[in-house]
Amino acid sequence: MVGKILIVDDVATNRIVFKVKLGAACYQPLMASDGKSCLRLARETLPDLILLDLVLPDLSGIDVLRSLRADPLTADIPVLMFSASLDPQARLAALAAGADDFLTKPIDDTILMARLRNLLRSHEALAELGQRGATLKALGLAEAQSDFAPPGLIALVTERPELAMRLRRDLAGQLPDRVVALSREEALAEGSLGTAPDAFVIDADLGGEGGGMRLMSELRSRSATRHAAVVLIHAAPRSEDMAMAFDMGANDALPLGLPAGELAIRLRTHLRRKKAGDRLRHSVQDGLRLAVIDPLTGLYNRRYALPRLASIAERAEATGGSFAVMIVDLDRFKAVNDCWGHAAGDQVLIEVARRLGDNLRGSDLIARIGGEEFLVALPDASMAEARQTAERLCHAVHRQPIALPDGSELSVTISIGLAVAQGPTIPSPERVADVVDRADQALLVAKAEGRNKVILSRTAA
Structure with a gap:
């Protein structure tokens, strides 16, 4: 546009x-x-x-x-x-x-046009984040952000000790933020300060002409410092150098000897915008996380589980391996809600989800895909391994009663339908639903045959 x-x-x-x-x-x-x-x-x-x-x-x-x-x-x-x-x-x-x-x-026309491009890029990036955050908030998937902003961290990067001392002296008392002097190597060493700086004030001639912009490019390429504000200080600024700095992503390009008050005001502005951007990014990330997480159990939901299952199938097809799918259902869960109340039902779901997760590998997928229904996917699992895991899950749920909010205890069981796709039987990603359907049909058999058991798909290889 x-x-x-x-x-x-x-x-x-x-x-x-x-x-x-x-x-x-x-x-x-x-x-x-x-x-x-x-x-x-x-x-x-x-x-x-x-x-x-x-x-x-x-x-x-x-x-x-x-x-x-x-x-x-x-x-x-x-x-x-x-x-x-x-x-x-x-x-x-x-x-x-x-x-x-x-x-x-x-x-200067060169500086004007470069500054316009620079500000428009920054504004567009933040506006896009704001639109995403607003959408997630409207969907109830973003939490309100606190207005509290702790002091920031400003790093002065120069090989000239006298310049670092002067800048620290000029900024002392004008900013509530911590100001530290770093070498180029320290600026690039992640974790050297315990946290990444919010802003860098860099000598444009660091290590020679153009060294400051090269360091800025390095900082922009790293996740920890990608969004930090960067101010380049030029000893003898030329319009083409300042224009290039803006086009390469500097938040400011300033002449050496700028009044301390102006530098402090500019840094305050850059820190405020950087932190506002951080809040927007965190809001979007939290919203995206909430969009794929079941709020009651903390497990993934169907929105996340099905695409992840498709990727598991793709990998198995590419490597000639196998994977297993289980549909897990709580037995007689409606009776739990009817007799003990919904608070008890929620507690049962939370505890069953925990027990299932505790008895799976880190690489396995577990998701809540219905009221009392869970999906489990086991990458690189043979039929024997999958059945052993399913039996372990049944035992983990049944072996010990679940404590309810009123202090009483309730024993529950689960039924599991299991399907395995192996070797040439692995379906294309769009046919993964067939494996899930096989596991679902096996679950119906487990229910019909008395519950609290594992049934393998009759058509499993």
Whole structure:
């Protein structure tokens, strides 16, 4: 999708110049000449990024920015502010109000376009995570996240001790976060600090020209540091170097000697966004986990079990091996609920699930696929091994009564239907359901023949 960029500038010539540049880069430019128009268009069109002038005829750019950040609809839209003013206090105020960056006119085209690409990529990645999390939350598969954010960990990576000392001194007292100095090797050594840094401030000339970007690429390739914020510090920045840093994924590319207050504000912003991204990722991961887990027993559910069973069958077919499928059903479970109550029934299901799991291998699959029905799959299991395992499961459930919530005890049994696919009898993945059906038919026989027993599929090899 073409990125929509809202240009906010009271000078028509400036708006037209931006429009031509953005149009040539295949963006969709929108234009506003004052703060109120900006706020209205931002709510109506929800642009992917806003280019906002500091000085506007009706509202200051900073007031507009604060209004954007206060509105839930526009709060997360990246805002790139610009101005001809060299006033450092205005720059700090803009960054503190939530600007993603602040560029001074005349703006270098190379840096501008690289920064736009950089911010749009980051915004799209977080927006996608947010949409997934919202979907899972709507389905009841995501838990609310705590607003509490512990102090972060910032790593300064440079081979110049004087630079590390200066940066630590500048940041001391301005951030609640822990700041440590690391060598390149220490930055890449996972676990050296007990936890991965949330942000890296890297000397762009680490180990020679371009060394900082090479280290950043290494950090981005590793799972522990892939999402950390990265700020590159350039001693003598060139526009092409800063543009390349943005295109390679740096969150910021800054000149050496930047005022300590500005560096601290930028780091606070990057840490806040990194932690927000972490929360979204954790929410999505938790939601996906909940989507395939039975909430009562903690076992996998049918949604997970059937595709996993298909992959077990594929592997057996490729290696010429075998696998077994069991359908396990609690005997007379309706009577448990009717006589003892649903709380007792839940306790029975939980304990039976635990006993089944405790008597299987780590590579085996167990899932709850119905009210009192479980599916067990045994990769690389022969008929004799599968039958022995099934008999062990029956014994594990029956040998000891289950304690109920009221302190009483109840003995329960299970019936198992067993089917084995071996050698040339292994079906194609889309026919795995036939093996499950064979096991299900064997289960019906076990029920009919008195329960608490294992019956092999009559057509098993």
